[in-house]
Amino acid sequence: MELENFIILFIVIPMGTGVIGVLLKQRVHIARVLGVLSFLATSALAIGLLVHLRSDPAGILVSQMGAWPAPFGISVVFDSLSGLLLAASSLVALACYVHSFSTVDPVAEKRYFHPMVQLLMFGVNLAFLTGDLFNLFVSFEIMLMASYCLLTFGGTRLQMTQAYKYVLLNLVGSTLFVIGAGLVYGMTGTLNFADLALFVSERQARGEALPPGFAALSIALLLVFGLKGAIFPLWFWLPDTYYTCNVSIAGLFAGMLTKVGIYAIARTFPMIFAHGHSDAAKVVMPLLAISAAFTMFLGVLGAVSHHNIRRILAVHVISQVGYMVFGLALMTRVALAGCLFYMIQHMVVKSCLFLCCGIVERHTGTDDLDKSGGLLKRDTYLAVVFFIAAMSLVGLPPLSGFFGKLVIIREGWRESMWWLSIFGLLTGALTLLSMLKIWSYCFWSPSGESIERTPANMPNTSSLRPAYIGATLLVCVALFLGFGAQPVYEIAYRAGEQLAAPEAYIQAVLGPEVIENLARARAESAALATAAVEVTP
Amino acid sequence: MTISSPVLRNSMRLILPLMLLYALYAMLKGHNEPGGGFIGGMIMATAICTYRMSHGFAAQLRLMPVHPRVLIFLGLGLALGTSTVPLLLGEPFLRSAVGVFHLPFSGHAFHYASAMAFDLGVMLVVVGVGVGMITQLSEELE
Numbered sequence: 058m059e060l061e062n063f064i065i066l067f068i069v070i071p072m073g074t075g076v077i078g079v080l081l082k083q084r085v086h087i088a089r090v091l092g093v094l095s096f097l098a099t100s101a102l103a104i105g106l107l108v109h110l111r112s113d114p115a116g117i118l119v120s121q122m123g124a125w126p127a128p129f130g131i132s133v134v135f136d137s138l139s140g141l142l143l144a145a146s147s148l149v150a151l152a153c154y155v156h157s158f159s160t161v162d163p164v165a166e167k168r169y170f171h172p173m174v175q176l177l178m179f180g181v182n183l184a185f186l187t188g189d190l191f192n193l194f195v196s197f198e199i200m201l202m203a204s205y206c207l208l209t210f211g212g213t214r215l216q217m218t219q220a221y222k223y224v225l226l227n228l229v230g231s232t233l234f235v236i237g238a239g240l241v242y243g244m245t246g247t248l249n250f251a252d253l254a255l256f257v258s259e260r261q262a263r264g265e266a267l268p269p270g271f272a273a274l275s276i277a278l279l280l281v282f283g284l285k286g287a288i289f290p291l292w293f294w295l296p297d298t299y300y301t302c303n304v305s306i307a308g309l310f311a312g313m314l315t316k317v318g319i320y321a322i323a324r325t326f327p328m329i330f331a332h333g334h335s336d337a338a339k340v341v342m343p344l345l346a347i348s349a350a351f352t353m354f355l356g357v358l359g360a361v362s363h364h365n366i367r368r369i370l371a372v373h374v375i376s377q378v379g380y381m382v383f384g385l386a387l388m389t390r391v392a393l394a395g396c397l398f399y400m401i402q403h404m405v406v407k408s409c410l411f412l413c414c415g416i417v418e419r420h421t422g423t424d425d426l427d428k429s430g431g432l433l434k435r436d437t438y439l440a441v442v443f444f445i446a447a448m449s450l451v452g453l454p455p456l457s458g459f460f461g462k463l464v465i466i467r468e469g470w471r472e473s474m475w476w477l478s479i480f481g482l483l484t485g486a487l488t489l490l491s492m493l494k495i496w497s498y499c500f501w502s503p504s505g506e507s508i509e510r511t512p513a514n515m516p517n518t519s520s521l522r523p524a525y526i527g528a529t530l531l532v533c534v535a536l537f538l539g540f541g542a543q544p545v546y547e548i549a550y551r552a553g554e555q556l557a558a559p560e561a562y563i564q565a566v567l568g569p570e571v572i573e574n575l576a577r578a579r580a581e582s583a584a585l586a587t588a589a590v591e592v593t594p
Numbered sequence: 595m596t597i598s599s600p601v602l603r604n605s606m607r608l609i610l611p612l613m614l615l616y617a618l619y620a621m622l623k624g625h626n627e628p629g630g631g632f633i634g635g636m637i638m639a640t641a642i643c644t645y646r647m648s649h650g651f652a653a654q655l656r657l658m659p660v661h662p663r664v665l666i667f668l669g670l671g672l673a674l675g676t677s678t679v680p681l682l683l684g685e686p687f688l689r690s691a692v693g694v695f696h697l698p699f700s701g702h703a704f705h706y707a708s709a710m711a712f713d714l715g716v717m718l719v720v721v722g723v724g725v726g727m728i729t730q731l732s733e734e735l736e
Contacts, residue, residue, distance in 0.1 A: 062680075065687040069678055076670040079663060123688040133687070 060109075061120045064135040066102060067143055067182040070095050075175035088171040089158060095175060096151035099182065103144035106135060107548060116551060117565035119188070127567045128252040128575065132188035134566060137552035138397060139185040141545070142320060145401035146185070148534055149312040149408045150178050156412045156527030157305035159520045160419070165210040165303075177203035177309070184317050188566055190238050190248040193321060197234065197285065201227050204314065207306045208298065219301045226294050230284040237278045244268040251566035254328040254559040255575065261333045272337040275330035279322065279341060286318025288382050289348040292356070292375045299371035304418060305527075307367065308411030311374050312404040319381045319400060327388050328559040345386035350480045353379030357487040366414045366424040366495055370407070373491065376484060377403050377450070383477055384465045392468040394553030398546055399461030402449065402538045406457065409446040409531035413439060416524050417499060426498040433500040438525070440500045442532045447492040449535045452485055457538035460546060596650045606648040613641035621717050622710070631713035635720025642721070643728045654729075662726030669718030676711040688712075 074095035081088045110116045118135040121127060135143075154174055161170060180200030187193050209220045242248055245256050245268070260267055284291045295315070299307045331338035356376025363369045381403070384396025414424060416439050421429040433440045445456070452458035462485060469478035538545055555562055563572070617638035624630025646654040658665075680689035690709035697704055 059684060062684070062686050065681065069674065069681075069687070072670075073674055073678075076667060076674060079670070080667045082663070120686050122686060123690065124686050 060106075061118045063102075064106070064118050064120055064186065065122070065133055067099055067186055068133075068179060070098050070102075071175045071179040071182060075172040075179060078172035078175060079169065081171070082167060082169065085163075085166055085171075092154055092171050092175060093151065096147055096154060096178070099178075100144060100147035100151060103140060103147055107137075107140045107144060110135075110137070110140065111544075111548065115561065115565055117555070117562060119566050127571055128247050128249045131192050132249060132251070132566050133186045134188040134250075134562070135186060136555055136562065136565075137548050138320075138323065138556065141397060141401050141548055141552065142185045142316070143182060145404045145534075146178070146181055146313055146316075149404050149531065150174070150181075150309060152412065152527040152530040153305050153309040153312070153408055154527075155530070156308065156415060156524045157303065158523035160303055160305045160415050160524065162211060162303070168210070169206070170210065173203045173206045174309070177207065177313070179203075181313050181317060185320060188250050190241060190250065190253070190325070194231070194234050194238055197317070197321075198231060200314070200317065201231070204310065207310075208302050210303060210306075213301075216301045219297050223294055223298050226284070230281050233277060234281045237274060237281060240270070240274050240277075244271060244274065249566070250324065250328065251559075251563045252575070253325075254332065255563050255567065255572065257329055257332050257335070258559070258563075259576070259579075261335065267335055267337065271330075271335070272340050275326070275337040275341055276344070278325065278330065279344065282318045282321040282325075283348070284318070285314065286322065286382075287315045287352075287375050287378055288318075289351040289355070289379075292352070292378075295375060296359070296368060296371045299374070300365075300367055304367070304411060304415035307371070308408040308415070311371070311411050312408035315374055315378055316400055316404055319378060319385070319396075322382075322385055323393065323396060323556065326385065327393060327556045328562065331388065332559070342386060342388065345382055346474060346477060349379050349382035349386050350477055351379075352376065352382055353484040354480050357484045357491065360491040361487055361494070364426050366417060366426065366429075366499065367411075369491055369495060370410050370414060373450070373488070374407060376488065377407065379484065380462065380465055380481060383469065383481060386477070387465075387468055387472050387474060388557070389468060389472060390550070390553040390557040392465060392472070392553070393556050394546065394550040395461055395464030395468060397552050398542075398549040399458075399465060401545070401549075402457040402461055402535065405531050405534045405538065406446050406449045409528055409535060410443070410450065412524065412528040412531065413443040413446060416521065416528065417443075419521060419524070426495065429499050430502040431500075439528075442528050443500065444496065445532050446535060447496065449539060451489045451492055455539055457535050457542065459539070460542045464546075597647050599648075602648045606645060610641055610645055613637060613644075617641065617717075621713060624713060625707060625710065631716030632720055634713075635717040636724065638717065639721045639724025639728075642725050646728070646732075651729075654725075658721075658725065662722040662729065665718050665722030666726070669715045669720075669722060671715070672718065673712050673715030676708055676715065679708075 074091050077091060078088050081091070106118070110118070116137060120133045122131045122133060124130075157174075177200055180196050180198075180203060183196035184193060184200065187196055205220060205224055208223060209216050238248060241253070245253055247253055247256065257267065280291070287295045299311060302310070326341065331341040353376055356372060356379055359372040360369045360376060363372060377399075380399050381396050384392045384399065416436070417429065417432065418424050420432060420436060423429060449456040449458045452462045462481065466478045466481045469475065469481065567575070617634045620629040620637055621631055621634030624634065642654060642658055645657060677688045681687060690707050692705075692707045694703050694705055696702065
């Protein structure tokens with residue numbers, strides 16, 4: 058049994074569970090058990106493989122689907138970057154899924170809710186694993202289809218209005234993505250990430266220029282990924298979308314969807330589109346830096362100005378994405394490692410805050426800060442969980458957010474991007490302010506005057522148990538990321554190295570034989586082209 | 595939505611078997627040439643929906659006596675199943691078994707690939723989705 062072939066299980070397990078879930082439409086309890094088992098299996102697999110790969114010198118597992126050799130078939134690659142993200146996303150999905158048992162509308166639950174969550178994770182896992190630009194597009198589409206369904210589960214007017222905008226925007230993004238992928242294929246003749254990286258690094262090694270239009274192409278793709286990742290000018294869709302759907306689903310989206318966009322930038326830009334000191338890099342890097350500053354700072358200003366818990370948290374997603382873009386804009390191995398560490402801790406912590414927000418909403422019947430209060434006495438456990446998660450987000454030293462921010466901001470000083478670092482520090486302070494706002498209004502203030510304890514909004518504690526389990530799971534993961542930051546950061550650093558110096562990735566995916574053949578074929582076609590030019594006049 | 599037109603009713607009786615047969619042909623041909631499970635499924639779904647237009651919903655139920663959901667389940671299950679079996683044999687995902695088998699009496703060589711089962715799955719999904727959507731929409735019209 059070869060280990061490589063089994064990385065495909067990250068895709069097969071959620072898809073299989075989703076397919077079975079289609080048939081189990083009415084049997085909600087079996088569907089729930091199966092769904093939990095599926096997420097448990099993928100999390101265990103991801104963590105197991107990560108631990109296994111720590112002692113492996115190459116640290117990359119590659120499987121060629123259908124046994125078609127690499128640049129022609131579709132490669133599935135499990136390296137440190139995908140591994141960490143798969144582990145974090147599976148755990149987040151598990152927690153949000155369990156949490157949804159106490160928030161989901163029972164009618165909606167019988168309308169393919171369970172298969173849709175599984176298919177969403179099918180798309181997310183495929184995006185993290187794939188080694189091919191077109192397949193990345195396919196996985197985005199799978200993910201988006203499932204997210205359209207999950208967004209509109211209530212079928213209310215408000216949800217439909219929001220979903221309409223979201224669908225339209227993503228259709229535009231997807232169209233641009235396909236056009237971009239087509240242009241990449243036209244310019245380079247390949248869509249495989251490793252082959253593309255080889256193409257770029259070979260050209261740079263020989264001192265040749267990249268094909269004309271490569272810089273414009275990379276900006277088009279940056280636009281697509283930035284739209285999914287909600288970076289500076291492209292974030293407008295995010296706050297309202299997260300506001301209208303079910304709170305557990307909002308937690309899942311906050312953890313996953315933007316991060317997939319950022320992952321796509323992290324996977325393609327350091328290796329291919331902005332590798333070395335190409336023309337494209339000269340345009341892309343300042344763009345990323347400026348966008349990081351605006352995303353961080355304007356995002357947090359938006360969060361401070363809002364007065365609903367869920368809106369504050371949603372706008373905060375944007376601000377936190379800014380830190381990741383900051384790491385990407387520096388593009389050194391340490392900064393990329395910091396970006397990755399920040400990504401996984403943000404997935405966990407932000408989803409945890411949304412899950413807490415779901416419990417608060419159940420307690421008070423609203424998420425308006427003015428109308429809620431006194432929760433510290435009513436639900437001390439929730440207050441503790443919320444406090445730990447909020448302080449992790451802010452980045453208080455022993456907690457997880459600190460390490461990500463520390464690495465990125467220090468690297469900013471070292472790379473003489475001090476102005477970005479100052480923005481990062483300012484944003485951190487304002488993050489503290491907005492979190493304290495929720496804390497003081499919602500938990501610390503004396504009981505809000507408007508909580509009428511009618512039977513309608515009385516909390517049903519027995520059915521809230523799954524919600525507490527979900528939030529607890531995530532807060533435990535967040536604490537582990539804080540106190541056990543060392544091993545996680547080591548894996549993240551390895552991922553940063555693999556991204557900054559893609560030779561290992563290229564070797565693992567293509568293999569020495571294919572690389573040699575490709576080099577020979579390219580030299581021959583170049584010779585033919587020059588011969589043709591000599592003949593024509 | 596049923597259209598009561600004798601021309602459509604009678605011509606559909608002739609066209610339906612041809613369309614179904616052509617759908618199968620397009621699916622099988624797709625292994626090496628243009629065609630395949632998706633387009634075969636589209637043709638089949640079109641045939642079933644047109645039949646519903648000319649003969650009514652009861653006739654469609656006689657032709658396809660299962661809920662579209664079951665077809666989607668079977669199709670996805672078949673596609674996932676055929677692509678997962680290679681894992682158990684130590685081969686990569688989606689690996690296809692290819693070979694030639696000789697027909698018992700005439701001895702004709704018959705090329706087969708296990709990828710065909712995958713294509714059949716795609717076809718079932720497309721038929722399920724196509725017929726399911728049209729049924730839902732026309733129920734709303736009625």
